[in-house]
Amino acid sequence: MATPSLGAVSERFPPLPDSRSRRRLRLPFSPWHLFLAPLAAIMLVPLVWMAILSLESEPQARSFPPVLIPSSLHFENYLTTWNSAPFGHFFLNSALYSLATVAGNLVFCSLAAYAFARIRFFGREVLFVILLATLMVPFQVLLIPTFLIVKKLGMVDSIGGLIVPNLCSAFGIFMLRQFFRTLPIELEEAARIDGTSRLGILWKIVLPLSMPALATLAIIQFMWSWNDFLWPLIIINTSTHAPLQLGLSTLQGAHGTQWNLLMAGTLMSQVPMLAAFLFAQRWFIRSIAFTGIK
Amino acid sequence: MAAHALRRPAGRSRGHPFKRIASSDNFAGWAFVMPAVILIAIFALIPIGWSLLLSLQANNLIAPGHYVGLANYRALFKDHQFRSAIGRTVLYTAIFVPVSVGGALAVAVALNRKIRGIRFYRLAVFVPLVTSTVATGIIFLWLLDPTFGLFNYLLSLVGLPQQQFLQDPNQALYCIIAMTTWGWIGFDVIIYLAALQGIPADLLEAAEMDGASRLSTFRSVVVPLLGPATLFLVVWSTINALQLFDEIYVTTRGGPLGSTTMIVYYLYEQAFQFFNGGYGAAIAYVLFVAILLVTIVQLWIGRRRVYYSS
Amino acid sequence: MPGVTLDAVRKEFPGGAIAVDDLSLEIADGEFMILVGSSGCGKTTALRMIAGLEQPSAGTIRIGDRVVNDVSARDRDIAMVFQNYALYPHMTVARNLAYPLRQRRMPKREIAERVREVAEMLSLDGLLGRRPAQLSGGQRQRVAMGRALVREPEVFLLDEPLSNLDAKLRIQMRAALKRLHARLGVTTVYVTHDQVEAMTLGDRIAVLSEGKLQQLGQPQEVYDLPANAFVAGFIGSPAMNLLRGRIRDGRVTAGDLALERAGVPDQELLVGVRPEALSTASEGMPSFDLHVAVVEPLGDEVIVHGSVQAEVARVTAEESDGVLLADDGDRANAVARLDPGSRPKVDSVIRLGVRAADVHLFNADTGNAIR
Numbered sequence: 014m015a016t017p018s019l020g021a022v023s024e025r026f027p028p029l030p031d032s033r034s035r036r037r038l039r040l041p042f043s044p045w046h047l048f049l050a051p052l053a054a055i056m057l058v059p060l061v062w063m064a065i066l067s068l069e070s071e072p073q074a075r076s077f078p079p080v081l082i083p084s085s086l087h088f089e090n091y092l093t094t095w096n097s098a099p100f101g102h103f104f105l106n107s108a109l110y111s112l113a114t115v116a117g118n119l120v121f122c123s124l125a126a127y128a129f130a131r132i133r134f135f136g137r138e139v140l141f142v143i144l145l146a147t148l149m150v151p152f153q154v155l156l157i158p159t160f161l162i163v164k165k166l167g168m169v170d171s172i173g174g175l176i177v178p179n180l181c182s183a184f185g186i187f188m189l190r191q192f193f194r195t196l197p198i199e200l201e202e203a204a205r206i207d208g209t210s211r212l213g214i215l216w217k218i219v220l221p222l223s224m225p226a227l228a229t230l231a232i233i234q235f236m237w238s239w240n241d242f243l244w245p246l247i248i249i250n251t252s253t254h255a256p257l258q259l260g261l262s263t264l265q266g267a268h269g270t271q272w273n274l275l276m277a278g279t280l281m282s283q284v285p286m287l288a289a290f291l292f293a294q295r296w297f298i299r300s301i302a303f304t305g306i307k
Numbered sequence: 308m309a310a311h312a313l314r315r316p317a318g319r320s321r322g323h324p325f326k327r328i329a330s331s332d333n334f335a336g337w338a339f340v341m342p343a344v345i346l347i348a349i350f351a352l353i354p355i356g357w358s359l360l361l362s363l364q365a366n367n368l369i370a371p372g373h374y375v376g377l378a379n380y381r382a383l384f385k386d387h388q389f390r391s392a393i394g395r396t397v398l399y400t401a402i403f404v405p406v407s408v409g410g411a412l413a414v415a416v417a418l419n420r421k422i423r424g425i426r427f428y429r430l431a432v433f434v435p436l437v438t439s440t441v442a443t444g445i446i447f448l449w450l451l452d453p454t455f456g457l458f459n460y461l462l463s464l465v466g467l468p469q470q471q472f473l474q475d476p477n478q479a480l481y482c483i484i485a486m487t488t489w490g491w492i493g494f495d496v497i498i499y500l501a502a503l504q505g506i507p508a509d510l511l512e513a514a515e516m517d518g519a520s521r522l523s524t525f526r527s528v529v530v531p532l533l534g535p536a537t538l539f540l541v542v543w544s545t546i547n548a549l550q551l552f553d554e555i556y557v558t559t560r561g562g563p564l565g566s567t568t569m570i571v572y573y574l575y576e577q578a579f580q581f582f583n584g585g586y587g588a589a590i591a592y593v594l595f596v597a598i599l600l601v602t603i604v605q606l607w608i609g610r611r612r613v614y615y616s617s
Numbered sequence: 618m619p620g621v622t623l624d625a626v627r628k629e630f631p632g633g634a635i636a637v638d639d640l641s642l643e644i645a646d647g648e649f650m651i652l653v654g655s656s657g658c659g660k661t662t663a664l665r666m667i668a669g670l671e672q673p674s675a676g677t678i679r680i681g682d683r684v685v686n687d688v689s690a691r692d693r694d695i696a697m698v699f700q701n702y703a704l705y706p707h708m709t710v711a712r713n714l715a716y717p718l719r720q721r722r723m724p725k726r727e728i729a730e731r732v733r734e735v736a737e738m739l740s741l742d743g744l745l746g747r748r749p750a751q752l753s754g755g756q757r758q759r760v761a762m763g764r765a766l767v768r769e770p771e772v773f774l775l776d777e778p779l780s781n782l783d784a785k786l787r788i789q790m791r792a793a794l795k796r797l798h799a800r801l802g803v804t805t806v807y808v809t810h811d812q813v814e815a816m817t818l819g820d821r822i823a824v825l826s827e828g829k830l831q832q833l834g835q836p837q838e839v840y841d842l843p844a845n846a847f848v849a850g851f852i853g854s855p856a857m858n859l860l861r862g863r864i865r866d867g868r869v870t871a872g873d874l875a876l877e878r879a880g881v882p883d884q885e886l887l888v889g890v891r892p893e894a895l896s897t898a899s900e901g902m903p904s905f906d907l908h909v910a911v912v913e914p915l916g917d918e919v920i921v922h923g924s925v926q927a928e929v930a931r932v933t934a935e936e937s938d939g940v941l942l943a944d945d946g947d948r949a950n951a952v953a954r955l956d957p958g959s960r961p962k963v964d965s966v967i968r969l970g971v972r973a974a975d976v977h978l979f980n981a982d983t984g985n986a987i988r
Contacts, residue, residue, distance in 0.1 A: 043422045052414065053431035059446045059489070060434065062457055066449065078460050125343035134336025140344070147351040151550055151598055153571055154591040157361060157578055158354035161368065181346040211335045240439035242553045247579060258441040262557055265445060272449055279442050290437045291430070298433065301494060302501040512670050513703035517717035517764070518691045527716075531707045614707035 067277035074273035090277040102253045103260035111238040117180030126189030192226035229300040361588035368584040379589035392573040400548040411495030436493030443490040444557030476566035502536035534613035620646040626676035636662040638828035649805045651819035659828035660808045696765035697774040704749040711745040717768045735763045773805040846984040858951045860927040862888040872927030876903035885981035895953040898970030924948040
């Protein structure tokens, strides 16, 4: 799977209509900056603004014109916000939700994908098509019945109710199966001849070679679970059981007009994801680009 | 000539062809897929069928419902609010998809350079993608606040009148478009960037040698070769646009005056606020069919006009 | 139709790599000039600078009398055939051929006419409706050439156009190219690493190594009178045998080969003998012993690989392709092309002779030829 190397055809100045001679505007920098800099500003200003607001005092946050450079930095906003809602629980719940669904997907999707890719068993093709078909159905169709099922299982308003329906995704199976099929089959055949069990082959040979695909699945699932909102909204009622995004929206209800605190809360909730992204950009970008290759 | 019994190769079982697949493989195969199959059966297959049944019931999600045939669907057809929701969703999609996909192309072209600071610019474009929909909603609620928001401040700096933005029924939907474009364009840009970098450099050089201006090269060589990426993004964006929910919930709750109530939000209201479970299920099914049809049409048009390099 | 002139052209890449160093070359109007050398010698970079795809770091490039350093590639009226053909995959052959003309806003009728002409000239008529993916390598190559020809450019550039073809096709295309050039007479600059192509196609060849011009001349001239040991070893197949030796008082010695050469001062030498110049020794010829290792009968001749007594001569890093035998201290590998009658036995020792006039002498330090 090629890494987007993020660098391409050599840089040229865009030619003006008369390109025969060098009578061009020679700026000290490439003209593209004139487009990219404002663009970057548009993309980043909301986030920067959020950070600034989170450090302002309440009157400053609610002043007009808006205060761009606060006179003093109110770091205690973070503490106040943290204490005003069960943030610790929010983080914990999100962490559990994300990690559990990632783990579940990695395990169950690998097993299933390997079987679909390499094991000939009765009904394989039909089963795969059925699973694939579920991808076509939007979540909203599944929403209400899943709610009823979770209710029947007694898992409403619990972290289990969040996790269990998301332990295995058809998308993950599809993606891993495609990947497994690109691996050279000779390695697995050799191991079979040596008497290794199917499980052994999966664990010792196929998975180690599939790190990029597994990482992609993990990242996509993690992002999805961490940022999930609709499902927790339906399932969770108690704030201490809420994951982060849901908790954040309840914060909105609680602090309505206390924008500085609300922004502090928002920033806190985004930091893990932002940090992970900045730290592992290449992986994130690769994973996202990969979803386009269908 | 005496008929010799055909000697079957060792290990091959006789009889029914299905049994010829080694039974250990059958067992292993099913054992491996079992957890996934159970989970998907319970949480996807059953709900798909159950949803259909629900849509034929009057069900308040608490007590068991009773069947009412196609009453829900008939009601949907006469429901003005539903029709408005559809209209708004279509309007949103019709603007969001071209703006975000077209905009992403422009941005990707700009980002496909080797100039100083390009890594920073790229990061800047990708970061909003990582923020959650809730965070996006909250941030924009503030940015667009009529009294204290940054946008009105900027407008005032250039002498333009203050706007009500999310509190104005005529502007709210467009604000949502802007907000979601901000949050999602990074995804499209990543896809386009990868596709742009997949175009062999010597094709562009050949076009240059052939006398094509940069614009002409872009139009006649680059854009056609980006066809598959464009098709994917249009289909993907459309599907996501039709399902928009989170940002609406966080910012406007479908208001003001219902001007941002789109289909999924309407579904949420019906099913979980008014407890019309059956009705909600019917809405979901209509949405499903709509998405399926739109996707099929798009793919059909795309297949005929998009060139796939082998 | 103008020629192309390179004047002290230099190309330095960021990072310090010097791809082309002080290259001066004058290509006459209508000439078929070949730039030949091994990978990395700068020939492709030089070609790309003529095309306008790279900017020279120094020096000037002229097409006709027009200095084109600052003229963009699209305005130079040059056509190029890329090594991988660079055909537009989403366009049919017809549209590929028409593309350059459409960019110049030629009227449709004229475009159709020209496309037809070119397609006929290159036997592409039946393929006009197909896409590149549906064509064979040879057909794609012809489309690439057609696309370049259709514009009737002033200069024609080709970047290793035959290297992706199989051997038989390559020979056919070589002949076709030669006929095409004879018919059209367009100034052509052709880059290749294959010295056989260079010799057979070029009006003149320019041998390059490490960005510098080693020798410029007609093929036969370069073959007969190589300017330095590099050119001597590069042109001719199998490569010239180069042995370490010395000259003292007009007497050249290299291993057990000895001959007289007047008028050359004493110095350390590289002594070059082409395999085809060797024959079974006869009276009065300078000669030496060859321990036969491998015998390759080719029908019209026999190629004999073996070792001779001498120090091995190291000329360039990539010299040793085709060397089968390991060098062994004070023996050097040598190759001879003998007539089919002589059938030397492996492990035997044969005495090979060469005419004194066919022995090339090069200074051991500079590599330059000594005449």
